[in-house]
Amino acid sequence: MKTIKLTMAQAIIKYMTAQKVDIDGEIKPMFAGVWAIFGHGNVAGLGEALYRVRDELPTYRAHNEQAMSHAAIAYAKTMNRRQMMACTASAGPGSVNMVTAAAVAHVNRIPVLFLPGDTFATRMPDPVLQQVENFHDMTLTSNDCFKPVSRFFDRITRPEQLLNALPQAMRVLTDPVECGPVTLAIPQDVQTMAFDYPESFFAEKIHRQRRPGADANELLEAITLIRQAKKPLVVAGGGVHYSGALAELDSFVSSYHLPVGETQAGKGALPWDHKDNMGSMGVTGAASTNTLAAEADLIIAVGTRLGDFTSGSRALINPDAKLLCLNVASFDAIKHKGQSLVGDAKTILPQLQKGLEGWQPDGLWIEKAAQLKADWDKSVDTATTDRGTNLPTDAECVGAVNRAAGEKDIVVCAAGGLPGELQKLWRTRYDKGYHMEYGYSCMGYEIAGGVGTKMARPESEIFVMVGDGSYLMMNSELATSVMLGLKIIVVVLDNRGFGCIHRLQNACGGAPFNNLLDDCLSTENGAPKTDFAAHAAALGARSEQVHNITELEAALERAKASDISYVIAIDTDAITVASEGGAWWDVAIPEVSPREEVQQARKGYEAHKVKQAKNF
Numbered sequence: 369m370k371t372i373k374l375t376m377a378q379a380i381i382k383y384m385t386a387q388k389v390d391i392d393g394e395i396k397p398m399f400a401g402v403w404a405i406f407g408h409g410n411v412a413g414l415g416e417a418l419y420r421v422r423d424e425l426p427t428y429r430a431h432n433e434q435a436m437s438h439a440a441i442a443y444a445k446t447m448n449r450r451q452m453m454a455c456t457a458s459a460g461p462g463s464v465n466m467v468t469a470a471a472v473a474h475v476n477r478i479p480v481l482f483l484p485g486d487t488f489a490t491r492m493p494d495p496v497l498q499q500v501e502n503f504h505d506m507t508l509t510s511n512d513c514f515k516p517v518s519r520f521f522d523r524i525t526r527p528e529q530l531l532n533a534l535p536q537a538m539r540v541l542t543d544p545v546e547c548g549p550v551t552l553a554i555p556q557d558v559q560t561m562a563f564d565y566p567e568s569f570f571a572e573k574i575h576r577q578r579r580p581g582a583d584a585n586e587l588l589e590a591i592t593l594i595r596q597a598k599k600p601l602v603v604a605g606g607g608v609h610y611s612g613a614l615a616e617l618d619s620f621v622s623s624y625h626l627p628v629g630e631t632q633a634g635k636g637a638l639p640w641d642h643k644d645n646m647g648s649m650g651v652t653g654a655a656s657t658n659t660l661a662a663e664a665d666l667i668i669a670v671g672t673r674l675g676d677f678t679s680g681s682r683a684l685i686n687p688d689a690k691l692l693c694l695n696v697a698s699f700d701a702i703k704h705k706g707q708s709l710v711g712d713a714k715t716i717l718p719q720l721q722k723g724l725e726g727w728q729p730d731g732l733w734i735e736k737a738a739q740l741k742a743d744w745d746k747s748v749d750t751a752t753t754d755r756g757t758n759l760p761t762d763a764e765c766v767g768a769v770n771r772a773a774g775e776k777d778i779v780v781c782a783a784g785g786l787p788g789e790l791q792k793l794w795r796t797r798y799d800k801g802y803h804m805e806y807g808y809s810c811m812g813y814e815i816a817g818g819v820g821t822k823m824a825r826p827e828s829e830i831f832v833m834v835g836d837g838s839y840l841m842m843n844s845e846l847a848t849s850v851m852l853g854l855k856i857i858v859v860v861l862d863n864r865g866f867g868c869i870h871r872l873q874n875a876c877g878g879a880p881f882n883n884l885l886d887d888c889l890s891t892e893n894g895a896p897k898t899d900f901a902a903h904a905a906a907l908g909a910r911s912e913q914v915h916n917i918t919e920l921e922a923a924l925e926r927a928k929a930s931d932i933s934y935v936i937a938i939d940t941d942a943i944t945v946a947s948e949g950g951a952w953w954d955v956a957i958p959e960v961s962p963r964e965e966v967q968q969a970r971k972g973y974e975a976h977k978v979k980q981a982k983n984f
Contacts, residue, residue, distance in 0.1 A: 371564040376527035376554065377413040378420070379563070380483070382570050383534050384454065385425050389542075390576045391450050398542075398575060399481070400443065400451050400823070401426045403436035407458020408497065409485025413559025414456055428852065431844035433457040435816035437469030438805075439845060440480045442780070442813075442820030444473075446800060449547055449610050450577070453820075454481035459556060460498025464510050468810065471517040473549040475807035476606075476633070479541040482518070482551040484511050489525045489555040511553040519548035525555065527563035542575045544610070544712065545697045577612075579712040580696065582719065590692055590709045591723035597666035597690070598730040601657075602626050603649060603678065606633025607671015607695060613714035614799055617670065618642070620717045624728060626668070627737035629657035631678045632791055632806040634671065639797035646737060647744055648949075650678040652788035655747065655949040656740035661685050669693045671713050673700040677806070679983075681954035687982035694720075704983070744949075748793050751946040754917040759939060762789045763946040765861055768917050769831050770794055772924035777829040778803050780821050782813035784835045785868035785945060786861065792949050800825060812842030818856040819849050829857060829928060836862040839900060843907070849933045850908035857927040858909075858935045859920075860900045863942035870942060876957050877966035884942060904935035911935040952976045 374382060387398035404427050406415050418427045430436030433455070440453035457463045463484030473480045487499045487509050495501050502508040515521045520540040522533045537550045582590075594600065608617050617637055621628050621644045628638055629649030638645040647654030649661060661667070661684050669691065672678060679685060682704065693706035694716055701708035709716065728734075752767025754760070766789050773779065776798050781790055782805040796802050803821050805813045818832035839860050849856050865884035873883060880887040885895035904911035910930050914920045920938055927934035957973045958966055 409459030433465035438816035439820035446824035605672025680951035867942035877969035
């Protein structure tokens with residue numbers, strides 16, 4: 369057996385470069401690059417190994433460890449989880465900064481390889497700089513924080529442990545069911561230790577998407593269930609994208625005139641103007657889809673975990689409706705008392721279509737869906753029309769950006785009130801035209817996510833829509849976008865605080881408190897007015913402040929013509945949102961309060977809880 373002597377860090381990188389993926393018959397590297405911020409925990413070991421392959425596996429420097437990990441997540445999401453990136457940071461705070469991003473990847477089932485530096489396995493120099501010592505368990509380090517937010521975790525305390533750890537890591541990163549973040553904690557001393565690895569360990573490995581078919585009995589039961597339905601509604605989730613089942617979904621629903629509602633992750637699975645696309649569903653859903661969900665006798669959920677925003681906290685869907693869950697993961701397929709149909713959507717949807725030949729939903733249901741869609745399209749037109757004020761709503765800004773976006777351009781967002789307005793109002797015919805991180809709703813994802821999306825789709829204009837709160841929370845990768853030549857267009861909607869939570873606070877009967885800057889503790893002069901345009905310019909971007917929608921539309925044209933990242937700041941209305949659509953969301957309200965508004969809100973809450981209970 370031929371061997372090659374490598375350090376543990378060198379072996380990791382050599383193994384990574386040997387991993388390839390088959391995408392529509394084209395063989396590509398599985399890892400498109402590594403995001404790295406070096407420190408004493410990884411610079412000598414992994415840093416040296418990455419330098420040796422810098423032309424084959426590029427290393428990207430970021431300004432914040434969490435943000436660079438968001439960029440890696442956005443890249444993998446845009447690539448439908450087929451290609452991905454790794455992230456490494458030093459032992460201590462650098463690595464722990466990546467934990468939040470690992471949670472984002474875990475919730476959204478996105479593959480990222482985390483390589484956090486760790487303290488000395490030998491313990492010879494303990495305690496080292498940045499080491500967290502645990503009095504009761506000497507094996508614990510701060511990297512153990514990755515365990516609950518990783519799909520696979522291992523700590524490599526001997527270089528030869530890679531022989532079984534790395535194949536397992538790749539299995540999870542490429543598995544359609546277990547897909548998610550993998551963490552290999554790498555002690556800084558072990559990174560530099562050498563071992564004689566078998567050369568065969570580094571042979572090229574081509575990964576192909578696994579497509580599990582349906583169990584024969586489950587498929588038959590699903591066909592029988594659908595044939596009994598008169599008022600079916602399909603819910604398209606992110607799994608439709610990851611399976612690559614866009615054409616199959618279109619053919620299936622078009623054959624039987626099935627109305628379709630979209631989740632945040634599923635948006636774009638059908639063009640917005642497809643005759644069967646009713647729009648978004650749930651708490652931030654379209655009135656068309658939500659009306660149908662409340663009346664449907666069958667919900668066909670395809671590739672969605674039916675989170676609370678989709679199901680209206682289990683109070684939106686008709687309690688007498690049956691639920692069929694087509695999902696590659698049995699964990700998701702049995703939720704909400706659903707009848708499971710476990711397997712790959714691209715494989716199974718054609719089987720359903722064939723098995724339903726001769727069946728059609730009720731004609732009046734099809735007519736009602738068509739009318740509701742027409743009505744909703746008018747509502748979107750109204751909500752996104754410029755009112756001509758100098759304090760526009762988020763919906764008006766969404767309309768302006770949407771009109772500026774080309775057929776293959778992409779909007780990126782994550783948290784606050786914007787995801788609700790965007791899910792309802794953004795129109796795209798491009799399957800990748802809508803990029804939302806709303807599984808973990810992580811503030812600060814937006815700009816970094818825009819960078820990762822641009823890396824995956826360099827030919828598209830990337831429009832990042834972000835509130836002032838999220839911008840202030842994490843904006844450093846704007847400088848990275850300029851440094852790397854990854855142009856993004858950032859539209860900062862400044863409502864002077866956390867407007868979304870302010871509205872939620874009021875809806876729950878609470879007094880305005882600690883959300884809008886005017887309601888926070890501050891000096892007599894109040895909180896300063898942030899000059900976002902000046903700040904963006906200081907980071908190297910082009911920028912400007914605008915005052916109304918007309919000015920925003922003109923600025924967007926200048927931004928599209930720019931060759932570097934461009935930031936547009938606009939003051940917006942913190943209170944007004946698109947009133948059309950939407951559904952109840954379960955946010956617990958105090959049973960006891962001296963405040964009359966809270967007491968009234970509690971009564972409304974209890975009424976909705978009764979509806980919710982019927983769905984359990």
